[in-house]
Amino acid sequence: MASSVQHKRIRKSPSDRRAEIVEAAAAIALTEGLECVTLRRIAEELGVRPGLIGHYFPAVEELVAEAFGTAASGELDTLLPAERTGERPTERLKRFFALATGPAYDDVSRLWINARHLSRYRPVLRDRVGRQEALWRGRLEEVIRDGAESGEFRTADPYVATMRILVVIDGLGAHANTPADERPEAVTGMAVRTAERELGLASGVLGS
Numbered sequence: 001m002a003s004s005v006q007h008k009r010i011r012k013s014p015s016d017r018r019a020e021i022v023e024a025a026a027a028i029a030l031t032e033g034l035e036c037v038t039l040r041r042i043a044e045e046l047g048v049r050p051g052l053i054g055h056y057f058p059a060v061e062e063l064v065a066e067a068f069g070t071a072a073s074g075e076l077d078t079l080l081p082a083e084r085t086g087e088r089p090t091e092r093l094k095r096f097f098a099l100a101t102g103p104a105y106d107d108v109s110r111l112w113i114n115a116r117h118l119s120r121y122r123p124v125l126r127d128r129v130g131r132q133e134a135l136w137r138g139r140l141e142e143v144i145r146d147g148a149e150s151g152e153f154r155t156a157d158p159y160v161a162t163m164r165i166l167v168v169i170d171g172l173g174a175h176a177n178t179p180a181d182e183r184p185e186a187v188t189g190m191a192v193r194t195a196e197r198e199l200g201l202a203s204g205v206l207g208s
Helices: 014-032 039-046 050-056 060-079 089-100 103-118 123-150 158-173 190-198
Strands: none
Touching (some): 014 060, 060 103, 060 123, 089 123, 089 190, 103 123, 123 158
16 A cells, blocks of 8 residues: 655755755766766756756856865875864874875766866956965865974974975876876876975875
């Protein structure tokens, strides 16, 4: 016998619905690209009408920027958490490099390539990319300054050291579409070796 019980749709609060939309957009941005973040695509993903997405994001450019910002912030919080967990600066960097290298990081690298390209034509996204870059610099520089003050690192200018390390990481990330078996360790390990050199650490301290 068919049940006569009617399942009542749960009405979400505006803040919960908006967060759900952004989370879905961020996931699509990571796996399919920012160009696929459209009102219709997100509506299909959530099983709602495109008009509902448009209610929260009248301009799709705002949603694209939010999708990138959310995905990029999640990446940063995973690689370099803001909360200090008792780890020494050297341990934090070692953990960072262990997570930030290799094929597992490729989706995020592709997202950054995608966002920087599109930001040439999309001012809202360009602003968000700039803000995320500043957050990255600030978070990494904080770790390096902590290490310099505690005597773990030796660097004359933590900001310059930060920028040099990030330039190498970005350069390696630009090759995210290169097959993994065509990336020799002599190349993939450049970021670690640059950081060890910049911070006056012995080879191998931050990982092979």
